[in-house]
Amino acid sequence: MKIVIGLGSCGIASGGLKVKEEFEKLLAEHPGAAELAETGCMGMCYKEVNVEILEDDGRSTIYGEVSAERAREIFESHVLGGKPVEQYVVRSNYAENENDAFFNGQYRYVLDRCGKINPESIDEAIAAGAYRGAEKALKTMTPEEVIDEILRSGLRGRGGAGFPTGQKWKFARAPQADQKYIICNADEGDPGAFMNRSVLEGDPHAVIEGLLIGGYAIGATEGYIYVRAEYPLAIKRLKIAIKQAEERGFLGDNVMGTGFSFHLHIKEGAGAFVCGEETALIASIEGQRGMPRMRPPFPANRGLFGKPSNINNVETLADVGRIIADGAEKYAALGTEKSKGTKVFALAGKVKRGGLAEVPLGTSLRDVIYGIGGGTASGKPIKAVQMGGPSGGCIPADLLDTPIDYESLAATGAIMGSGGMIVMDEDNCMVDIARYFLTFIQSESCGKCTFCRIGTRRMLEILTRITKGEGREGDIELLEELGQQIKRSSLCGLGQTAPNPVLTTIRYFRNEYEAHIRDKKCPAHQCKALIRYEIQADKCVGCTVCARKCPAGAISGSAKNPHTIDQSKCIKCGICKSSCRFGAITVD
Amino acid sequence: MCGCCGKSEAYLKPFEDIMSEFEGKESDLIPILQRIQASYGYLPEDIIRELSARTGIFVTKIMGVATFYSQFRLRPMGEHTIRVCFGTACHVNGSESIADALSDELKIPLGGTTQDGKFTLESVACLGCCSLAPVMMIDDETYGRLTPDKARNIIRELYAKEGASK
Numbered sequence: 025m026k027i028v029i030g031l032g033s034c035g036i037a038s039g040g041l042k043v044k045e046e047f048e049k050l051l052a053e054h055p056g057a058a059e060l061a062e063t064g065c066m067g068m069c070y071k072e073v074n075v076e077i078l079e080d081d082g083r084s085t086i087y088g089e090v091s092a093e094r095a096r097e098i099f100e101s102h103v104l105g106g107k108p109v110e111q112y113v114v115r116s117n118y119a120e121n122e123n124d125a126f127f128n129g130q131y132r133y134v135l136d137r138c139g140k141i142n143p144e145s146i147d148e149a150i151a152a153g154a155y156r157g158a159e160k161a162l163k164t165m166t167p168e169e170v171i172d173e174i175l176r177s178g179l180r181g182r183g184g185a186g187f188p189t190g191q192k193w194k195f196a197r198a199p200q201a202d203q204k205y206i207i208c209n210a211d212e213g214d215p216g217a218f219m220n221r222s223v224l225e226g227d228p229h230a231v232i233e234g235l236l237i238g239g240y241a242i243g244a245t246e247g248y249i250y251v252r253a254e255y256p257l258a259i260k261r262l263k264i265a266i267k268q269a270e271e272r273g274f275l276g277d278n279v280m281g282t283g284f285s286f287h288l289h290i291k292e293g294a295g296a297f298v299c300g301e302e303t304a305l306i307a308s309i310e311g312q313r314g315m316p317r318m319r320p321p322f323p324a325n326r327g328l329f330g331k332p333s334n335i336n337n338v339e340t341l342a343d344v345g346r347i348i349a350d351g352a353e354k355y356a357a358l359g360t361e362k363s364k365g366t367k368v369f370a371l372a373g374k375v376k377r378g379g380l381a382e383v384p385l386g387t388s389l390r391d392v393i394y395g396i397g398g399g400t401a402s403g404k405p406i407k408a409v410q411m412g413g414p415s416g417g418c419i420p421a422d423l424l425d426t427p428i429d430y431e432s433l434a435a436t437g438a439i440m441g442s443g444g445m446i447v448m449d450e451d452n453c454m455v456d457i458a459r460y461f462l463t464f465i466q467s468e469s470c471g472k473c474t475f476c477r478i479g480t481r482r483m484l485e486i487l488t489r490i491t492k493g494e495g496r497e498g499d500i501e502l503l504e505e506l507g508q509q510i511k512r513s514s515l516c517g518l519g520q521t522a523p524n525p526v527l528t529t530i531r532y533f534r535n536e537y538e539a540h541i542r543d544k545k546c547p548a549h550q551c552k553a554l555i556r557y558e559i560q561a562d563k564c565v566g567c568t569v570c571a572r573k574c575p576a577g578a579i580s581g582s583a584k585n586p587h588t589i590d591q592s593k594c595i596k597c598g599i600c601k602s603s604c605r606f607g608a609i610t611v612d
Numbered sequence: 613m614c615g616c617c618g619k620s621e622a623y624l625k626p627f628e629d630i631m632s633e634f635e636g637k638e639s640d641l642i643p644i645l646q647r648i649q650a651s652y653g654y655l656p657e658d659i660i661r662e663l664s665a666r667t668g669i670f671v672t673k674i675m676g677v678a679t680f681y682s683q684f685r686l687r688p689m690g691e692h693t694i695r696v697c698f699g700t701a702c703h704v705n706g707s708e709s710i711a712d713a714l715s716d717e718l719k720i721p722l723g724g725t726t727q728d729g730k731f732t733l734e735s736v737a738c739l740g741c742c743s744l745a746p747v748m749m750i751d752d753e754t755y756g757r758l759t760p761d762k763a764r765n766i767i768r769e770l771y772a773k774e775g776a777s778k
């Protein structure tokens with residue numbers, strides 16, 4: 025019997041290490057009762073900590089929300105007694121479970137090994153199919169054949185822009201040079217997205233294999249993985265994986281005895297969103313401020329240290345090994361005409377079942393959010409879904425039948441993006457969301473382009489003014505005009521897409537902007553300056569809870585008598601409303 | 613004592629160890645700064661000057677890099693670092709009110725350090741446990757599904773615990 029604990033960042037954040045300790049203790053008390061193993065994220069982040077019990081006859085039981093106490097219960101009943109603890113089971117391969125819906129619409133291509141293998145064991149990775157593609161490519165194919173295979177698979181870059189990967193490799197292969205580089209973009213800058221990290225933490229060998237194949241295809245003997253410093257666990261597992269791959273002769277000189285040499289290095293980012301942009305990323309590896317530069321010359325001609333370079337996203341590279349191993353046709357059979365294959369999304373926000381969702385492209389947003397995600401946690405209707413983070417946009421609920429492919433999403437004004445998918449319900453204010461992204465962009469603009477630097481600041485000032493109830497007639501039009509100008513006059517993708525969250529919310533939720541500006545109301549009750557908490561005297565029983573909880577001392581009243589809020593002191597934190605058990609506090 | 617800057621050898625030791633691992637090329641600059649910060653907790657000015665003297669990279673250039681990336685700090689931090697997640701998932705679940713509550717409880721703005729040097733309050737983008745939103749981290753411990761009330765209580769408990777242990 026095997027006890028497998030999901031120790032991705034999500035699992036650890038939910039207390040996974042304590043669960044592991046508990047199982048270690050239990051196993052010390054009962055030596056030989058089972059084998060303890062670790063894996064990456066199993067995908068069901070909403071049920072962390074996840075623990076799988078694998079029995080020798082192949083029965084698999086996954087438990088959710090495991091704590092140290094539950095670990096003991098599970099151990100005693102299931103591991104020792106052979107009787108699963110039904111109420112904590114979230115999935116099994118022998119009985120139906122409501123959480124099956126989370127997996128039913130999914131197709132796990134990239135995530136195939138995530139949450140199954142121990143990411144720190146190359147043997148488990150190989151046994152599950154890793155490096156098959158690399159071996160096939162290096163031993164039986166020419167670089168041109170590799171590129172051709174990737175072209176035929178239809179794989180498009182998963183970093184956001186969706187450029188055909190095979191095409192990109194072709195450009196990087198073309199120039200003659202004494203040195204070329206292939207770089208993995210693991211900067212994952214979208215705040216609220218975690219797909220790349222889960223892949224790095226759960227199956228680092230897939231990324232290494234992709235780089236190896238890509239390096240062979242374009243003729244690069246050196247590779248870099250640029251990982252954001254906020255991902256310590258991913259960095260640790262990558263380091264282990266690289267070392268193991270070197271020991272096996274999959275990296276280093278004379279890879280797999282083929283004469284091809286490939287050396288891989290890790291570079292840690294230092295906290296700058298713009299470094300996800302190719303030329304800024306290159307500047308950062310070179311030790312400079314991460315400022316984008318004009319293209320052309322494209323990195324394929326003049327990249328890192330002035331040499332031809334190719335940059336791909338983590339997920340793009342993680343797809344490559346399997347495409348080569350299983351053949352382009354298998355991959356191309358998934359997805360739509362122009363958007364082939366699968367895409368991983370980080371499903372979060374107000375969704376009921378948040379986590380990693382990998383679906384064939386062409387699946388509708390509705391199927392992902394309602395089918396896999398189960399709708400909202402609150403049960404309230406969905407208002408919008410945000411895709412593409414600060415470069416993307418908000419898609420309103422009535423467009424949820426939009427198929428997830430590059431072109432259809434772009435037509436809504438949003439983008440595929442790198443995979444962030446944030447669900448919002450009625451309680452989320454769209455003006456506030458626009459302001460949120462612009463605050464982010466404004467502080468992350470590198471400052472090189474005037475429109476991006478100052479224009480986003482002006483837009484933010486206007487949005488802030490609107491959320492404070494000081495909006496003026498003409499503000500919406502001014503935002504639109506500024507947005508168009510920033511898009512046109514910025515050098516890199518950061519500025520070119522920065523206005524998208526604002527423009528899409530204006531496009532679909534103009535009335536909400538107008539309510540803020542004209543009626544000085546926030547329909548979602550989010551913007552503090554525009555809301556008022558009040559106690560309904562007929563419902564208040566005078567329990568004094570709110571008065572005691574109010575951090576501002578704004579509530580007064582005697583026991584058993586209706587209380588009142590002093591509006592001049594109220595900081596609108598909402599604590600009173602959430603602590604009132606009688607529903608006596610309203611907000612408007 | 614160091615001949616050029618008058619600092620004790622013990623103070624410079626971690627710096628020396630770091631420098632012995634790098635060639636001092638320009639492309640080493642960010643990793644070197646990261647290591648300095650890991651050892652000293654921030655980037656002390658005297659160390660930056662020493663780094664410049666050693667590598668020939670101008671102080672202005674080093675400062676340019678150090679101020680560009682949000683990871684680097686030029687001032688020491690509090691004993692504990694509180695990082696409130698400002699990622700999108702946390703934002704839509706109310707992280708702003710968590711930060712407000714913490715600011716009010718500790719009487720410091722975001723980015724500030726308490727007078728007693730105990731806590732530094734920071735924001736971060738996505739801690740990666742979006743399903744637990746809103747989330748904060750205090751040092752290495754993650755706290756999820758927060759409410760402003762819960763957040764305040766966590767700080768009070770920490771103060772109570774630390775006060776008692778002293």
Ligand SMILES: Cc1cc2nc3c(=O)[nH]c(=O)nc-3n(C[C@H](O)[C@H](O)[C@H](O)COP(=O)(O)O)c2cc1C
Pocket residue numbers: 180181182183184185186187189192209210211212213214297298299300301302335336337338340341442516517518
């Ligand atoms: C401001 C900005 C941030 C970006 N951040 C990322 C990122 O975090 N990860 C990523 O893979 N691509 C990011 N990109 C896209 C990259 O520039 C590049 O297109 C991508 O890494 C190419 O890989 P792909 O072809 O495999 O998608 C960003 C682009 C811009 C303009």
Ligand code: FES
Pocket residue numbers: 215216217697698699700701702703737738739740741742743745746747
């Ligand atoms: S948005 Fe806060 S953890 Fe992801």
